[in-house]
Amino acid sequence: MQISFGLGFIGISNDLVNLIRCLLVNATYGSERYPESAAASSKEGVLSPPPEGTPDSPKVRFWARRFTDLTGLVFLAATVPGIIANSHYSKVFDDQNQADQTAKNRFVPLF
Numbered sequence: 545m546q547i548s549f550g551l552g553f554i555g556i557s558n559d560l561v562n563l564i565r566c567l568l569v570n571a572t573y574g575s576e577r578y579p580e581s582a583a584a585s586s587k588e589g590v591l592s593p594p595p596e597g598t599p600d601s602p603k604v605r606f607w608a609r610r611f612t613d614l615t616g617l618v619f620l621a622a623t624v625p626g627i628i629a630n631s632h633y634s635k636v637f638d639d640q641n642q643a644d645q646t647a648k649n650r651f652v653p654l655f
Contacts, residue, residue, distance in 0.1 A: 554619050554622050557619060558616060558619045561615045561616060561619070562612070565608065565609065565612040566582065566583075568608040569605050569608050570582060570583040572600070572602070572604045573594070573600060573605070574594060574598045574599050574600030574601070575593070575597060575598045576600065577600050633646070
């Protein structure tokens with residue numbers, strides 16, 4: 545049951561990473577390539593266009609995208625054990641041995 549609550553936080557964290565990706569990637573466009581960015585297509589945004597003469601940073605943009613892709617993969621990897629753990633939870637209602645095993649697995653000794 546605790547895993548199902550944790551999965552909600554993973555979903556929220558994944559959305560936060562996507563927002564951070566937008567902020568990091570849009571900031572790397574220079575003044576010449578800014579019209580190609582996603583921020584340029586949304587008029588009246590919070591971020592203003594970069595000042596004239598701002599250099600383009602494609603390497604930083606590449607690594608920001610790879611970093612956020614990796615964190616998305618980590619969130620996916622954290623979701624899979626949660627799905628597996630919750631799929632076995634319904635067995636505890638019909639099988640006493642399974643319920644005892646689930647209760648035993650929930651106990652975490654502190655030393």
